[in-house]
Amino acid sequence: MKIAILLYPGFTALDCIGPYEVLSRLPGAEVTFTAAAAGAVTSDTGFLNVTATRGIDEVAAADLLLVPGGPGDQAVMRHEPTLEWIRRLHAGTTWTTSVCTGALILGAAGLLRGLRATTHWASLEELRSFGAEPVKARAVESGKIVTAAGVSAGIDMALRLVQRIAGDDLARGIQLGIEYDPAPPFDAGSPEKLPGEFVDMLRGVLAGARAARARSAA
Amino acid sequence: MKIAILLYPGFTALDCIGPYEVLSRLPGAEVTFTAAAAGAVTSDTGFLNVTATRGIDEVAAADLLLVPGGPGDQAVMRHEPTLEWIRRLHAGTTWTTSVCTGALILGAAGLLRGLRATTHWASLEELRSFGAEPVKARAVESGKIVTAAGVSAGIDMALRLVQRIAGDDLARGIQLGIEYDPAPPFDAGSPEKLPGEFVDMLRGVLAGARAARARSAA
Numbered sequence: 001m002k003i004a005i006l007l008y009p010g011f012t013a014l015d016c017i018g019p020y021e022v023l024s025r026l027p028g029a030e031v032t033f034t035a036a037a038a039g040a041v042t043s044d045t046g047f048l049n050v051t052a053t054r055g056i057d058e059v060a061a062a063d064l065l066l067v068p069g070g071p072g073d074q075a076v077m078r079h080e081p082t083l084e085w086i087r088r089l090h091a092g093t094t095w096t097t098s099v100c101t102g103a104l105i106l107g108a109a110g111l112l113r114g115l116r117a118t119t120h121w122a123s124l125e126e127l128r129s130f131g132a133e134p135v136k137a138r139a140v141e142s143g144k145i146v147t148a149a150g151v152s153a154g155i156d157m158a159l160r161l162v163q164r165i166a167g168d169d170l171a172r173g174i175q176l177g178i179e180y181d182p183a184p185p186f187d188a189g190s191p192e193k194l195p196g197e198f199v200d201m202l203r204g205v206l207a208g209a210r211a212a213r214a215r216s217a218a
Numbered sequence: 219m220k221i222a223i224l225l226y227p228g229f230t231a232l233d234c235i236g237p238y239e240v241l242s243r244l245p246g247a248e249v250t251f252t253a254a255a256a257g258a259v260t261s262d263t264g265f266l267n268v269t270a271t272r273g274i275d276e277v278a279a280a281d282l283l284l285v286p287g288g289p290g291d292q293a294v295m296r297h298e299p300t301l302e303w304i305r306r307l308h309a310g311t312t313w314t315t316s317v318c319t320g321a322l323i324l325g326a327a328g329l330l331r332g333l334r335a336t337t338h339w340a341s342l343e344e345l346r347s348f349g350a351e352p353v354k355a356r357a358v359e360s361g362k363i364v365t366a367a368g369v370s371a372g373i374d375m376a377l378r379l380v381q382r383i384a385g386d387d388l389a390r391g392i393q394l395g396i397e398y399d400p401a402p403p404f405d406a407g408s409p410e411k412l413p414g415e416f417v418d419m420l421r422g423v424l425a426g427a428r429a430a431r432a433r434s435a436a
Contacts, residue, residue: 014239014396017266021232021369024263031265040258040269045242047249048235049269051258100397121397138401150397151239155370160403172406173420178232179318179339179368181407182400183356185378188390189399202391 001165003031004062004089006102007041007052008082010072010213014151015099016050019066022158025174026166034059036082044070044213056085064161065089069100069120069151071213077108087111095161096145099154103147107132115142120150121191122206152189155180219383221249222280222307224320225259225270226300228290228431232369233317234268237284240376243392244384252277254300262288274303282379283307287318287338287369289431295326305329313379314363317372321365325350333360338368339409340424370407373398 003023005016016033024031035041035052042049067086076082086109090096098106103119106112107130117132118124118140127134139148139157148157159180163171191199221241223234234251242249253259253270260267285304294300304327308314316324321337324330325348335350336342336358345352357366357375366375377398381389409417 012239013235017231017235020263020266021230024265031263033266045238045249047242047271048238048251049271051267051269053265053267121394138399149399150395152373152396152398152400156401156403163403168404169416172404172412172416175402175404175406176339176409176412176417176420177368177424178370179407180370180400180402181356181367181411182370182398182402183374184393184398184400185374185381186386186390186393188393189397191394193399194390194394198387198390199394202394206395 001026001029001064002062003029003064003066004034004059005031005066006068006082006086007033007035007050008072008076009042010044010070010075011041011068012070012100012151013043013048013050015068015070015102015154016066018152018155019097019099019158021178022155022162022174023064025177026162026170032059032062036079044072056082059089061092062089063093064095065093065097067098067102067105068154069098069102069104071210073101073105074210074214076105083109094144097148097157097161099148099157100150103127103132104130106145106147111145115145116140117142117145117147118149119147122203219244219247219282220280221247221282221284222277223249223251223284224286224300224304225251225253225268226290226294227260228262228288228293229259229286230288230318230369231261231266231268233286233288233320233372234284236370236373237315237317237376239396240373240380240392241282243395244380244388250277250280254297262290274300277303277307279310280307281311282313283311283315285316285320285323286372287316287320287322289428291319291323292428292432294323301327312362315366315375315379317366317375318368321345321350322348324363324365329363333363334358335360335363335365336367337365340421
């Protein structure tokens with residue numbers, strides 16, 4: 001089971017580390033963190049660097065491709081060599097997956113046309129510009145393409161993938177292994193669960209952060 | 219808010235990346251990934267390298283210290299310079315925290331004597347050897363020391379810390395920002411939720427992995 005995880009400057013770390021923690025426990029899993037060029041890649045906060053052990057030129061195939069989101073997604077959506085790499089891998093994958101706004105990158109690569117898909121709640125409508133049908137869900141499976149909602153949703157998506165790939169017992173075993181028995185202090189993880197003004201305020205903060213990132217990348 | 223996160227060979231990535239994703243969104247947060255020496259540090263799977271931007275000699279103080287778990291914990295528990303660094307930072311922290319078997323490292327540093335604490339469910343009884351009282355809980359607060367349960371529990375602990383540090387609204391905003399609305403395919407994240415034989419089998423697998431790691435590190 002060859003798993004390729006894309007990294008790029010400005011990725012959101014939990015988008016890929018959540019699913020990595022689950023999927024790397026599949027028997028025979030080999031995970032390759034891959035970026036436009038091999039080397040350390042800085043996440044969206046600027047505080048965290050994860051090593052891409054291979055450049056995209058060195059990874060010709062994978063059974064499972066995972067594309068994380070993050071404010072750096074906009075530069076990736078204009079980086080044709082990376083989009084071409086995604087299309088090339090996708091031609092041979094068993095599963096092509098995204099977390100959060102990684103779905104917009106899959107969309108920019110042309111993979112979501114006519115498909116149901118999801119992404120971070122604040123970016124859901126953007127899926128339409130790639131010909132996808134936005135769906136508010138924790139994860140959406142459209143053939144071999146699975147898109148997950150924002151950031152932490154990748155953990156749930158990965159457990160479902162383990163269930164599909166290796167069965168219920170391994171999925172349960174991995175869930176118990178990472179003691180994933182969620183108990184957040186609030187029930188506030190989805191926009192329907194909070195007052196509209198609060199959600200709109202946060203939507204504005206997130207849009208501002210994305211716009212600032214786009215300006216600094218331009 | 220200076221946040222220091224310890225890295226060491228064989229750490230479990232989600233133990234630190236979960237809380238990092240939450241805590242790095244505190245206003246004014248500065249996160250420093252720190253290891254015995256600066257440079258890339260390989261996680262327990264061998265597939266992931268995270269950069270320690272500073273060595274322990276370069277980080278003299280932090281407001282919040284976080285110690286992750288992982289099969290590499292056993293070597294850290296015998297590495298006196300790292301234990302001394304933990305004690306030195308702890309003297310000045312507002313919060314000293316651990317995820318998973320990171321609690322055993324706090325224990326080896328002598329910080330848990332006489333305190334209630336938690337860790338990964340399969341290692342809970344080991345806390346007694348450090349004079350701590352094991353508690354089965356998602357997170358345990360004993361004065362300024364907060365210990366979380368296994369791997370994914372760090373996300374919940376971090377949201378509670380944000381609540382304590384910056385209030386309910388920011389904790390809710392961060393939870394919505396990372397869309398933490400958990401929906402795993404099974405309710406299997408805690409040993410009470412699965413058959414005893416299944417839990418015992420997994421306990422054996424985990425103990426075997428820890429023993430193998432201890433032999434290879436010796």
